[in-house]
Amino acid sequence: MSHFDDIRTTNRVIVGSGIAGLSTALLLGDCTVVTKTGLGAGSSVWAQGGIAAAVGEGDSPLQHTADTLAVSGGIAEPAVATTMTERAPERIRWLQDLGAEFDTSGDALSLGREASHRRSRIVHAHGDATGKEVMRTLRAAVRDRADITVVEGFLAVDLAIANGTVVGVFGIANDGAQTLLLASATVLATGGIGQVFAHTTNPAEATADGLAMAARAGVRLADLEFVQFHPTALDVGLDPMPLLTEALRGAGAYLLDDTGARFMIDEHPDAELAPRDIVARAIWARQAAGQRITMDARHITDIAHRFPTVYGFATSAGIEPSTMPMPVAPAAHYHMGGVMTDSRGRSSLNGLWAVGEVASTGLHGANRLASNSLLEGLVTADIVAQDIHTTDAARPNLQAIEIPRDSLHLMAHDDVDVRFQIRDLMSNCVGVTRHRANLGRAIDRLGALATSSIAVTNLLTVGKLIAIAAMARTESRGSHYRTDHPVPDPHQAHRSVVDPVPRHDTIAESLVALS
Numbered sequence: 001m002s003h004f005d006d007i008r009t010t011n012r013v014i015v016g017s018g019i020a021g022l023s024t025a026l027l028l029g030d031c032t033v034v035t036k037t038g039l040g041a042g043s044s045v046w047a048q049g050g051i052a053a054a055v056g057e058g059d060s061p062l063q064h065t066a067d068t069l070a071v072s073g074g075i076a077e078p079a080v081a082t083t084m085t086e087r088a089p090e091r092i093r094w095l096q097d098l099g100a101e102f103d104t105s106g107d108a109l110s111l112g113r114e115a116s117h118r119r120s121r122i123v124h125a126h127g128d129a130t131g132k133e134v135m136r137t138l139r140a141a142v143r144d145r146a147d148i149t150v151v152e153g154f155l156a157v158d159l160a161i162a163n164g165t166v167v168g169v170f171g172i173a174n175d176g177a178q179t180l181l182l183a184s185a186t187v188l189a190t191g192g193i194g195q196v197f198a199h200t201t202n203p204a205e206a207t208a209d210g211l212a213m214a215a216r217a218g219v220r221l222a223d224l225e226f227v228q229f230h231p232t233a234l235d236v237g238l239d240p241m242p243l244l245t246e247a248l249r250g251a252g253a254y255l256l257d258d259t260g261a262r263f264m265i266d267e268h269p270d271a272e273l274a275p276r277d278i279v280a281r282a283i284w285a286r287q288a289a290g291q292r293i294t295m296d297a298r299h300i301t302d303i304a305h306r307f308p309t310v311y312g313f314a315t316s317a318g319i320e321p322s323t324m325p326m327p328v329a330p331a332a333h334y335h336m337g338g339v340m341t342d343s344r345g346r347s348s349l350n351g352l353w354a355v356g357e358v359a360s361t362g363l364h365g366a367n368r369l370a371s372n373s374l375l376e377g378l379v380t381a382d383i384v385a386q387d388i389h390t391t392d393a394a395r396p397n398l399q400a401i402e403i404p405r406d407s408l409h410l411m412a413h414d415d416v417d418v419r420f421q422i423r424d425l426m427s428n429c430v431g432v433t434r435h436r437a438n439l440g441r442a443i444d445r446l447g448a449l450a451t452s453s454i455a456v457t458n459l460l461t462v463g464k465l466i467a468i469a470a471m472a473r474t475e476s477r478g479s480h481y482r483t484d485h486p487v488p489d490p491h492q493a494h495r496s497v498v499d500p501v502p503r504h505d506t507i508a509e510s511l512v513a514l515s
Contacts, residue, residue: 004170005177010149012388013168013183015156015210018044019131020356020377021189022138026098027385030147034154034171034181039142040135042191042205043357044374047131048245048309049114050124051378052371053088056111059119061085068372071116071275072365073478074493075223080343080362084372084379091378092123100137101125113250114370115273122371128245128309134374154179156209157454159186159217159352161402166217166351170403172454180401185351185388188214188339189381192357193227194240196463197332198420198427201233201243210358212458214339215465218502220348222360222495223337224462225469225480228368229432230333231255231279232295234313234326241331242313244295246370249273251306253297256325257286277367277479280330284432287329294325330432334373336364336479337469340497345384348499353388355380362495366478415453422446422459430467435483439471469496 010032014021017035025033035041054064064085069076092109096102102125103110112122125133142148153174160168160180168182190210194202215221232249233241249255249272257263267282268274283293297303303321304311314321338360345353345361356377363376429442446464451457473496475489476482 004180006173006179007182008179009182011183012185012187013181014187014189015169016042016189016191016356016358017150018042018189018191018356018377019047019134019138019374020044020381021187022135022142023378023381024187024189024355024385025148026138026141026145027382028388029145032149032151032181032183033142034151034156034169036153036155036209037205038152039150040139041203043194043202044191044377045131045135046201046203046243047134047374048128048243049247049371050112050122050130051088051092051134051374052114052117052121052369053092053123053375054085054119054121055089055092055109055123056119056121059121061088063119064088064121067117068363068369069365071367071369071478073367073488074365075477075495076365077362083343084363084375087379087382088375091375091382095134095137095378098137098141100134102130102133103127112247113273114246115249115270115279116275116369122247122250124247126308127305128247128307131374155454156190156213158213158403159349161217161349162400164350166349167401169213185353185391187384187388188352188354188358189356190358193335193462193466194332196423196426196459196466197227197431198239198423199233199329199431200240200332201230202240202332204240207455208458208462209455210354211335211338211465212461214347214352214354214358215461215500216502217349218500219352220340221338221465221498221500222340222362223366224465224498225473225496226336226364226366226478227332227466228276228334228336228479229280229330231276231283231330232328233331233333234317235329236317236319236327238317241329243331243333244310244313244326244328245307246276248295248297248300248307248310251300253295253300255279255283255328256294256296258291258293275367276370277481280432281481283328284330293328295328296325297321298323298325332427332431334368336360336366336368337466341380343383344387345380346387353384355384365495366480411452411454413453415451415456418449418451418453419456419459421449422456422463426463426466430463430470433481433483434470436471439467442467443471465498465500469498472496
């Protein structure tokens with residue numbers, strides 16, 4: 001008897017419907033996109049800043065590459081950075097051809113400035129609503145394509161593997177049916193891990209699903225300890241915390257301590273536009289000492305028009321940005337780590353590719369340059385689509401489908417108590433600053449937790465992986481800061497690679513039954 005309520009086949013399956021996932025679908029064609037909520041929900045639509053691309057006068061991909069490497073803590077891959085920056089202009093044109101409407105100045109694109117960019121090169125839409133505009137464009141394009149099937153409300157649980165090759169995904173459909181979706185190519189585009197932390201800018205969907213699935217399958221992972229904490233989330237008690245885009249500081253907003261002084265002037269030559277990890281730690285240290293940190297944008301003209309998203313967040317919380325400073329705090333924003341991929345977007349398991357934030361391409365190293373995330377999703381989507389097109393799509397001679405046995409018993413419900421414990425531990429012990437004692441406490445306490453919830457299981461799986469990786473890196477580099485090892489160690493100036501032990505307690509579904 002089959003363990004599954006439903007078995008479906010498709011040519012290729014893409015798990016996730018953000019910018020990376022939908023771009024891959026459009027460039028690949030003849031595929032199925034599965035998404036656990038509605039089409040296009042997730043972090044992408046929340047992206048404010050924009051897309052970094054050297055399209056302005058006097059700028060070049062070479063300069064963009066240099067800026068990317070400069071903030072990476074010395075461990076980004078130069079060849080990857082070069083590929084991303086050289087292909088950035090063509091990806092902007094591709095979006096424009098699809099109908100994306102970016103802000104312009106005269107006949108040229110209007111370009112913003114963000115931290116650690118030596119040039120104004122941030123392509124943006126509607127001031128601070130770039131993600132919303134790009135997702136509007138991609139959703140419309142996907143819906144117009146007869147060769148792309150979208151399955152909403154499909155909660156992917158685990159990868160299906162046969163003879164060492166990924167052959168699709170197992171999940172729960174919106175009617176509760178346990179479903180096996182077989183495919184000759186599987187692409188993870190599940191986004192980030194922000195909900196692992198109590199303080200995050202990421203939406204509720206960011207529960208680290210793809211990374212957890214990959215870990216359970218034994219897929220090689222990289223750079224898990226490197227979590228970027230955005231320094232300026234609006235601190236008004238909301239979960240998730242509204243993001244105050246870095247472009248606001250690029251336009252001249254200041255950070256003030258509780259005496260009204262601009263403290264970043266003494267922290268870094270670039271002041272408020274220092275790398276994100278430096279700004280986040282400066283704020284964190286002052287808040288730990290009991291100070292209240294605010295962002296002052298009162299001197300920025302026409303803020304309601306130039307930054308409508310930020311303005312809406314602030315006024316909804318009873319703050320008028322043109323007359324009042326806005327309280328801010330660091331929040332988990334982006335994961336530099338993920339599924340380790342090669343130059344073609346391939347993972348260590350045959351049949352599995354990864355794009356966007358769930359992938360660790362080597363672009364970011366220990367710290368991401370602002371607005372390189374959407375760029376990475378767009379470029380890796382194109383790379384992966386091209387690779388799948390040129391890959392032999394013939395199915396292997398399958399004998400059995402393997403899926404972790406426990407997956408069949410996980411439920412699509414929440415576990416509020418365990419979720420709270422995980423997030424609280426991660427923010428307090430594996431947050432902006434870290435120490436051996438706190439990391440050990442997190443590892444021990446996370447190891448003692450258990451849940452039957454799929455989403456919370458994923459948070460627990462990835463939380464433990466991040467904490468263990470942070471314990472193993474006994475130095476400070478980029479976004480990873482150890483108070484007990486506060487300086488970089490030249491001997492650790494390399495990426496960290498993890499080969500998780502795959503779950504051996506699997507069920508094997510006979511293909512005779514499947515047929």
